[in-house]
Amino acid sequence: xxxxxxxxxxxxxxxxxxxxxxxxxxxxxxxxxxxxxxxxxxxxxxxxxxxxxxxxxxxxxxxxxxxxxxxxxxxxxxxxxxxxxxxxxxxxxxxxxxxxxxxxxxxxxxxxxxxxxxxxxxxxxxxxxxxxxxxxxxxxxxxxxxxxxxxxxxxxxxxxxxxxxxxxxxxxxxxxxxxxxxxxxxxxxxxxxxxxxxxxxxxxxxxxxxxxxxxxxxxxxxxxxxxxxxxxxxxxxxxxxxxxxxxxxxxxxxxxxxxxxxxxxxxxxxxxxxxx
Amino acid sequence: xxxxxxxxxxxxxxxxxxxxxxxxxxxxxxxxxxxxxxxxxxxxxxxxxxxxxxxxxxxxxxxxxxxxxxxxxxxxxxxxxxxxxxxxxxxxxxxxxxxxxxxxxxxxxxxxxxxxxxxxxxxxxxxxxxxxxxxxxxxxxxxxxxxxxxxxxxxxxxxxxxxxxxxxxxxxxxxxxxxxxxxxxxxxxxxxxxxxxxxxxxxxxxxxxxxxxxxxxxxxxxxxxxxxxxxxxxxxxxxxxxxxxxxxxxxxxxxxxxxxxxxxxxxxxxxxxxxxxxxxxxxxxxxxxxxxxxxxxxxxxxxxxxxxxxxxxxxxxxxxxxxxxxxxxxxxxxxxxxxxxxxxxxxxxxxxxxxxxxxxxxxxxxxxxxxxxxxxxxxxxxxxxxxxxxxxxxxxxxxxxxxxxxxxxxxxxxxxxxxxxxxxxxxxxxxxxxxxxxxxxxxxxxxxxxxxxxxxxxxxxxxxxxxxxxxxxxxxxxxxxxxxx
Ligand SMILES: Cc1cc2nc3c(=O)[nH]c(=O)nc-3n(C[C@H](O)[C@H](O)[C@H](O)COP(=O)(O)OP(=O)(O)OC[C@H]3O[C@@H](n4cnc5c(N)ncnc54)[C@H](O)[C@@H]3O)c2cc1C
Ligand SMILES: Cc1cc2nc3c(=O)[nH]c(=O)nc-3n(C[C@H](O)[C@H](O)[C@H](O)COP(=O)(O)OP(=O)(O)OC[C@H]3O[C@@H](n4cnc5c(N)ncnc54)[C@H](O)[C@@H]3O)c2cc1C
Ligand code: FES
Numbered sequence: 111x112x113x114x115x116x117x118x119x120x121x122x123x124x125x126x127x128x129x130x131x132x133x134x135x136x137x138x139x140x141x142x143x144x145x146x147x148x149x150x151x152x153x154x155x156x157x158x159x160x161x162x163x164x165x166x167x168x169x170x171x172x173x174x175x176x177x178x179x180x181x182x183x184x185x186x187x188x189x190x191x192x193x194x195x196x197x198x199x200x201x202x203x204x205x206x207x208x209x210x211x212x213x214x215x216x217x218x219x220x221x222x223x224x225x226x227x228x229x230x231x232x233x234x235x236x237x238x239x240x241x242x243x244x245x246x247x248x249x250x251x252x253x254x255x256x257x258x259x260x261x262x263x264x265x266x267x268x269x270x271x272x273x274x275x276x277x278x279x280x281x282x283x284x285x286x287x288x289x290x291x292x293x294x295x296x297x298x299x300x301x302x303x304x305x306x307x308x309x310x311x312x313x314x315x316x317x318x319x320x321x322x323x324x325x326x327x328x329x330x331x332x333x334x335x336x337x338x339x340x341x342x343x344x345x346x347x348x349x350x351x352x353x354x355x356x357x358x359x360x361x362x363x364x365x366x367x368x369x370x371x372x373x374x375x376x377x378x379x380x381x382x383x384x385x386x
Numbered sequence: 387x388x389x390x391x392x393x394x395x396x397x398x399x400x401x402x403x404x405x406x407x408x409x410x411x412x413x414x415x416x417x418x419x420x421x422x423x424x425x426x427x428x429x430x431x432x433x434x435x436x437x438x439x440x441x442x443x444x445x446x447x448x449x450x451x452x453x454x455x456x457x458x459x460x461x462x463x464x465x466x467x468x469x470x471x472x473x474x475x476x477x478x479x480x481x482x483x484x485x486x487x488x489x490x491x492x493x494x495x496x497x498x499x500x501x502x503x504x505x506x507x508x509x510x511x512x513x514x515x516x517x518x519x520x521x522x523x524x525x526x527x528x529x530x531x532x533x534x535x536x537x538x539x540x541x542x543x544x545x546x547x548x549x550x551x552x553x554x555x556x557x558x559x560x561x562x563x564x565x566x567x568x569x570x571x572x573x574x575x576x577x578x579x580x581x582x583x584x585x586x587x588x589x590x591x592x593x594x595x596x597x598x599x600x601x602x603x604x605x606x607x608x609x610x611x612x613x614x615x616x617x618x619x620x621x622x623x624x625x626x627x628x629x630x631x632x633x634x635x636x637x638x639x640x641x642x643x644x645x646x647x648x649x650x651x652x653x654x655x656x657x658x659x660x661x662x663x664x665x666x667x668x669x670x671x672x673x674x675x676x677x678x679x680x681x682x683x684x685x686x687x688x689x690x691x692x693x694x695x696x697x698x699x700x701x702x703x704x705x706x707x708x709x710x711x712x713x714x715x716x717x718x719x720x721x722x723x724x725x726x727x728x729x730x731x732x733x734x735x736x737x738x739x740x741x742x743x744x745x746x747x748x749x750x751x752x753x754x755x756x757x758x759x760x761x762x763x764x765x766x767x768x769x770x771x772x773x774x775x776x777x778x779x780x781x782x783x784x785x786x787x788x789x790x791x792x793x794x795x796x797x798x799x800x801x802x803x804x805x806x807x808x809x810x811x812x813x814x815x816x817x818x819x820x821x822x823x824x825x826x827x828x829x830x831x832x833x834x835x836x837x838x839x840x841x842x843x844x845x846x847x848x849x850x851x852x853x854x855x856x857x858x859x860x861x862x863x864x865x866x867x868x869x870x871x
Contacts, residue, residue, distance in 0.1 A: 153672035194572035196609040331635040332655035365748030369648050373674030380669050
């Protein structure tokens with residue numbers, strides 16, 4: 111059993127949990143994730159490690175309430191214990207000095223991007239961060255990301271903070287203005303990653319995206335997480351989750367992530383009734 | 387020694403029947419299909435055994451047993467009303483009789499050689515059922531932990547908790563070694579928990595087996611992917627020897643168009659959702675497992691039968707097995723094939739899919755198949771299936787389960803270059819189950835490719851013996867050249 115040692119609500123539906131898991135904390139690398147299960151009847155869900163502390167033996171996750179499991183997780187308190195947490199899984203981010211890297215996070219993707227931005231900064235890159243959320247109150251990690259970025263842009267869909275519009279608007283403008291960009295790192299809603307990849311393609315800018323297919327084991331044993339990269343099938347849990355955005359079949363990913371929509375709805379409705 | 391005179395009496399030609407849940411009932415639940423026999427019936431069954439003596443002339447029951455259980459001896463004990471003695475004999479060879487008594491392909495092993503079965507109109511002695519009965523009988527009385535020898539100061543790490551890993555952990559713990567068992571998933575048991583369904587192998591049996599090895603002092607660490615959560619290097623610094631039994635869990639695909647459509651799953655994904663994640667309890671358990679009206683399972687082995695039968699229990703209206711050879715070549719245990727047929731699973735032989743088509747939402751709706759015919763025997767001795775050109779046809783399906791085999795789990799070898807593998811990805815071992823990395827042994831599906839529980843268990847037994855020898859007397863290791871071929 112794995113104890114929750116601290117918890118912070120970053121917004122009404124985004125929570126940060128620090129969990130005791132010494133074996134994972136010792137080996138965690140930027141870009142990797144864990145699979146966790148709340149209780150015996152729970153689902154195994156993948157979550158990126160936003161941070162880790164090998165001395166304290168803890169890993170930190172930041173999660174958005176998307177359905178039953180993430181909602182249940184958000185209701186847990188310090189001292190509560192999780193049935194299972196396994197990791198670190200997936201490949202780590204390639205942390206070279208690329209030069210100038212634009213890091214783009216949308217919504218909960220900002221949390222997923224944070225450890226990567228930090229590590230890329232440490233590797234000597236110049237970092238331009240673009241962060242987007244629906245509205246000012248759901249913007250997360252602004253301070254943390256500012257601290258490891260050279261430049262930061264904020265966007266909200268409703269204009270309550272920063273640029274009124276999408277993260278892709280800012281990137282497009284930079285490319286049109288011929289700003290030298292060596293790499294783009296994008297993580298967020300699938301449609302955002304697709305748009306970003308489409309924008310950078312004509313400019314030939316290397317674009318890395320972090321994919322979020324539905325997973326079961328997270329260790330390469332089932333193929334639930336299969337994605338198509340350059341026409342070849344890959345398992346995101348072992349070959350990814352980061353891939354070259356110009357080679358990803360986003361349409362397939364969107365379809366595959368809709369596989370259990372009805373069941374997810376049923377599960378959430380049942381849970382909502384129970385906790386009322 | 388002179389042959390004992392056997393009293394002349396009427397031979398019972400058929401096995402005493404095993405009561406089973408009726409098919410109409412059982413396709414609506416996940417309870418075990420065979421209900422079990424009484425002590426009385428088992429004793430009568432034991433009377434059918436002729437107590438054959440070793441013979442040069444023909445192969446006998448124990449020659450067919452991959453671990454060489456002295457079958458006539460344990461049956462003799464049953465005939466003498468000594469059930470404790472009987473299970474004692476089995477357990478000298480087999481650590482997992484309650485499991486093997488349910489899932490071994492006896493018809494090709496012990497029972498296939500049984501002399502009684504060769505007599506006209508006769509069935510072999512029901513050796514498997516006796517094994518199952520004895521193991522259940524013992525478990526119901528409560529298995530006592532044996533007296534353990536003084537603890538040795540040597541440490542062993544076992545990687546993977548399937549039949550091979552459980553066997554090595556138990557055998558070495560009984561010899562006094564300090565054993566830690568690492569398992570990647572959140573529950574131990576390997577295929578026994580994530581693959582084989584509850585209706586064939588109740589998970590309570592696996593749990594009992596795991597608790598037993600814990601009483602022997604084995605430390606169990608779940609949620610530990612060796613190679614990711616902890617490296618083989620770290621394990622070898624912390625231990626005096628390592629046993630790798632990570633199994634064959636990597637799903638094989640056919641790489642035909644449309645295979646990534648929604649509704650097409652590997653057998654592993656489907657069965658893991660159903661068994662390990664208990665999707666049959668959805669929404670009381672959180673993991674969903676959507677099943678269509680018309681399910682096609684590709685393959686003809688035990689895994690395929692498990693998929694087809696699980697589909698029916700999850701509510702499929704039609705469940706088809708699509709197999710490229712004929713009924714005679716089906717590699718599944720005969721009992722599973724019978725059970726599947728009784729339950730209404732339909733079989734389409736000499737057929738293989740060539741492509742899948744989806745609807746506008748990305749769900750599979752159709753499967754194009756080609757007809758096959760059998761050609762000359764291949765290296766395995768089975769007749770090779772050949773495509774009949776121009777005879778393709780379509781089947782409407784909304785779920786497809788791919789059960790055409792599993793490859794060895796690559797994580798340990800990939801993260802440990804010292805460990806040599808074959809071109810099939812299996813770990814290379816010698817007769818003592820030693821690998822090319824000093825102090826590291828391997829057995830089970832990771833060394834043989836996907837095989838059977840009894841072979842994995844038997845490989846584990848051999849490895850445990852070799853590891854004891856290595857740790858107690860002889861630390862030599864084969865020279866690097868040994869592994870070159
Ligand atoms: C590598 C990876 C890293 C991720 N990191 C984070 C993170 O740091 N923070 C965060 O909030 N979310 C993250 N996600 C997404 C998160 O796993 C899903 O939101 C979560 O599984 C939803 O579960 P649920 O029961 O709450 O909702 P559901 O109602 O089950 O699902 C909501 C949506 O989440 C997706 N989803 C459902 N089940 C799974 C599953 N088993 N695996 C993956 N996706 C699923 C589906 O597309 C679905 O539409 C990550 C996903 C992946 C693959
Ligand atoms: C659906 C199905 C039905 C079957 N039916 C039968 C049958 O009826 N009769 C029969 O005899 N055989 C049957 N088999 C085959 C039999 O189950 C296997 O041959 C046997 O389980 C192999 O045992 P093993 O110990 O080698 O590995 P497994 O049982 O595969 O166990 C390996 C374990 O290692 C773990 N692992 C993998 N990688 C790592 C890692 N890096 N770190 C830590 N742990 C790791 C896995 O999670 C798993 O728990 C069936 C197989 C399947 C899939
Ligand atoms: S989640 Fe099972 S293979 Fe990736």
